[in-house]
Structure formats: C-alpha cells, structure tokens
Amino acid sequence: MNVMVIGGGGREHAIIRKLKENPRIMNLYALPGNGGIAADAVCVPIGAKDIAGMVDFARQHAIDFAVVAPDDPLALGAVDALNAAGISCFGPTASAAIIESSKVFAKHLMKKYRIPTADCHVCVRLEEALEYLEDCPLPVVIKADGLALGKGVVIAKTREEAAAAARAMMEEKIFGESGARIVLEKFLTGPEVSVLCFTDGETVVPMVSSMDHKRALDNDEGPNTGGMGTVAPNPYYTPEIAKVCMDTIFLPTVRAMKAEGRPFRGCLYFGLMLTPEGPQVIEYNCRFGDPETQVVLPLLETDLLTIMEATANGTLDQVDVRWRDGAACCVVLASQGYPGKYETGYPIQLPETGENEEIYIAGAKLEEGRLLTAGGRVLNAVAAAPTLSQAVDDAYSLADRIHFTNAYCRRDIGRRALAALEG
Numbered sequence: 001m002n003v004m005v006i007g008g009g010g011r012e013h014a015i016i017r018k019l020k021e022n023p024r025i026m027n028l029y030a031l032p033g034n035g036g037i038a039a040d041a042v043c044v045p046i047g048a049k050d051i052a053g054m055v056d057f058a059r060q061h062a063i064d065f066a067v068v069a070p071d072d073p074l075a076l077g078a079v080d081a082l083n084a085a086g087i088s089c090f091g092p093t094a095s096a097a098i099i100e101s102s103k104v105f106a107k108h109l110m111k112k113y114r115i116p117t118a119d120c121h122v123c124v125r126l127e128e129a130l131e132y133l134e135d136c137p138l139p140v141v142i143k144a145d146g147l148a149l150g151k152g153v154v155i156a157k158t159r160e161e162a163a164a165a166a167r168a169m170m171e172e173k174i175f176g177e178s179g180a181r182i183v184l185e186k187f188l189t190g191p192e193v194s195v196l197c198f199t200d201g202e203t204v205v206p207m208v209s210s211m212d213h214k215r216a217l218d219n220d221e222g223p224n225t226g227g228m229g230t231v232a233p234n235p236y237y238t239p240e241i242a243k244v245c246m247d248t249i250f251l252p253t254v255r256a257m258k259a260e261g262r263p264f265r266g267c268l269y270f271g272l273m274l275t276p277e278g279p280q281v282i283e284y285n286c287r288f289g290d291p292e293t294q295v296v297l298p299l300l301e302t303d304l305l306t307i308m309e310a311t312a313n314g315t316l317d318q319v320d321v322r323w324r325d326g327a328a329c330c331v332v333l334a335s336q337g338y339p340g341k342y343e344t345g346y347p348i349q350l351p352e353t354g355e356n357e358e359i360y361i362a363g364a365k366l367e368e369g370r371l372l373t374a375g376g377r378v379l380n381a382v383a384a385a386p387t388l389s390q391a392v393d394d395a396y397s398l399a400d401r402i403h404f405t406n407a408y409c410r411r412d413i414g415r416r417a418l419a420a421l422e423g
Contacts, residue, residue: 036361146178
C-alpha cells in the first residue's frame with residue numbers, strides 16, 4: 001500500500017511514525033516533509049498548498065491513501081481534488097474545513113444549533129469594531145475570521161490594546177484577507193481543554209484530552225506561539241465533563257455540519273473552556289492540533305491507518321479505538337527569539353531514544369548529511385509514562401539530551417496539570 005502525508009512539521013512526523021506501525025504500508029511519502037521526517041518517510045519537494053502537484057504525484061506513484069494534515073490545503077480543497085482523482089483521503093472537504101477557515105461561519109453555526117460558546121459581535125468595518133470596543137466588557141477577545149497560523153487571536157485587557165489589535169487585523173492586514181472580518185468575543189474563564197475527535201460524519205470518537213501551553217515563556221507569559229508543549233490527559237477533563245461535551249458539543253457539531261450539507265470527516269479539534277456555566281467552545285480546528293497530536297498519538301493502541309480509512313469510508317462505528325493507560329508530555333525545543341526573529345542553520349545533536357520516548361522534528365533541514373535548524377519550533381521531545389509526573393520528568397530528561405545553538409524551551413510544561421492532580 002502506498003500512503004502520502006501532506007505537511008512538514010512535528011504533527012506530521014508524529015502521524016508518520018504512527019502510520020509506520022502498519023505493515024500494509026509499503027511506501028510512505030511526506031509532501032514536503034522535512035530533514036527529520038526524511039528518516040521515516042520519503043520526502044518530496046511539493047508544497048502543502050500545491051494541490052495540482054500533489055494530485056499529479058499521487059497519480060504517478062499509485063497512492064492508495066492520503067492524509068492531509070495542515071489547515072491551508074484542507075481549506076484550499078486538497079481532499080476534494082484528491083477524491084476527484086480517485087484517491088481516498090483522511091481529512092475534510094473544503095466545504096467542511098470552513099469550520100476552521102472562517103470563525104464567522106463557526107460562530108453562526110454554534111448560534112444556530114445552540115452549541116455553547118461565548119457571545120460575540122462580528123465586524124466587517126473597522127469603524128464598527130472601534131465603536132463596539134469603546135464600551136464592551138474587558139478583557140475582550142479579538143479574532144481574525146480566516147486562517148492565521150494559529151496567531152490570529154488577541155486577548156486585550158485594555159481598550160487601547162483592543163483597538164490596536166482591530167486596526168492591525170483590519171487596516172494593516174497583518175493576516176492578509178483573513179482579517180477582512182473580525183470577531184469580537186466575550187472573554188471566558190476556566191480551565192482550557194483540547195479534545196481531538198475522529199469522525200466519519202456520523203460517529204464521533206474522542207481522543208485522549210490534552211492541555212496546550214501557548215505562551216512563549218514560563219508562567220504563561222510572553223507572546224502567543226503555535227504551542228510550546230502539551231500534556232495528556234488533561235486532569236480537568238473528567239468523565240462527567242466528557243459526557244456533557246459529547247451530548248452538548250461534539251455530536252451536535254457533527255450533526256449540524258451534516259444538516260448544513262457539509263458533512264465532516266477526519267479529525268475535528270475542539271478547543272474548550274470549562275466555564276462555571278459549563279463547557280463552551282473557544283474554537284474549532286478542522287485537523288489534528290500541533291503539538292497536541294504529539295502527546296495523543298503515542299497513547300493510541302489501535303492502528304491509526306485502520307481508523308483513518310474508517311473515517312473516510314463511513315465505518316468508524318465498526319472500529320474499536322483503544323488507548324493505553326498513563327500519560328504523555330511534549331516539550332517543544334525552539335530557536336531563541338521565536339515567535340519573533342530567530343537564527344537558523346545550526347547543527348542538531350540527537351540522542352538515542354528509549355522505548356517510551358519520541359523525538360518529532362518540526363523545523364529542520366538536511367545538508368550534507370547533517371540535520372540543521374530551519375524553523376522557530378525545531379523539534380518535540382515526547383515521553384509517555386504510567387503517571388503524568390513521570391511523563392513530564394522523562395520528557396525534560398530527553399529534551400536536556402538534545403543540543404543545538406540557541407535552543408530554548410519552557411521549563412513549566414505540565415506544572416498546572418500536576419497542580420490540578422494534587423489539589
């Protein structure tokens with residue numbers, strides 16, 4: 001069987017490692033992959049947004065199954081194009097991927113189908129936004145409507161900060177056309193939880209919950225990033241809360257998308273806030289999260305390819321999806337300066353990994369046989385263990401054995417989760 005995975009980051013490396021466990025896969029390709037992924041798949045220099053290129057490659061190499069992992073190609077219709085070429089895919093069509101590619105669509109969907117979420121105001125003109133921000137409650141959340149590499153959200157504590165964010169998105173267009181419309185949203189309080197779900201448009205199978213750490217610096221300080229680390233499971237996400245989420249959020253969302261003529265198949269990511277009024281949706285993603293994937297997949301016992309094929313052909317209810325006991329922790333090693341300006345091109349020294357350790361490469365390139373840094377988030381040090389405390393210790397032990405110039409990481413990944421367990 002020939003399989004290709006679209007994308008080239010740590011999330012895709014984790015997916016590829018898990019897919020490799022299936023002996024049916026004879027040839028595994030990554031488009032475009034990266035220097036570290038090259039150790040586990042054949043990397044092909046076709047960009048994740050080059051839809052025509054990936055379709056041509058799939059035809060020429062008799063690809064049997066494709067996994068489209070990033071948001072951009074999903075929103076651009078990669079699955080639609082591959083399906084039209086007769087290639088089965090894991091991932092939603094463009095009409096379903098809109099649940100992430102337009103926050104305005106997502107908010108309207110939740111309001112129409114009474115899915116719990118924060119009250120909001122949609123603005124299409126800057127003047128309208130500034131007027132609303134003059135007397136709205138603070139803090140206020142400002143979101144660009146479209147895709148913005150996970151950075152299109154600002155939590156403003158002052159009116160000046162809120163107005164500046166609105167101007168940056170709508171007037172200065174720091175996110176391009178993604179900021180043509182913005183969502184001004186009520187600020188919610190409570191523990192935050194990420195839950196990824198497999199779904200074939202009917203059946204919903206939640207994965208192990210996780211806790212992301214978005215800020216660049218310890219104690220949740222510094223600018224927002226694409227994620228500096230994760231732990232799974234999230235201790236705030238109890239079985240009782242999981243049932244509430246299934247009944248009021250997960251199933252209603254999938255049914256709403258079907259009712260709208262946009263059936264969702266693939267991985268649907270729910271960013272949740274456990275508020276005093278109950279769980280509410282902060283955001284949807286139309287794909288695996290990064291770096292949530294890196295802690296969730298090591299805990300998966302069932303074959304990943306089997307699950308992915310079932311989501312594509314509508315037989316997910318026939319698959320027994322099982323998870324191992326225990327916990328996992330991911331520590332992101334980044335280039336000093338990320339998410340701002342940083343230098344690249346430094347050699348990476350990787351240690352041998354133990355049985356429950358994984359190193360997923362996110363931003364690296366191969367030059368003359370050497371692995372060099374080539375991105376802001378360079379790699380993920382991941383460990384699974386019987387307890388969260390041990391998983392955190394083991395992940396940091398692994399991270400400390402990895403070396404490259406200007407490497408930095410947060411030193412408090414998992415601290416909040418451990419405190420919740422203790423108290």
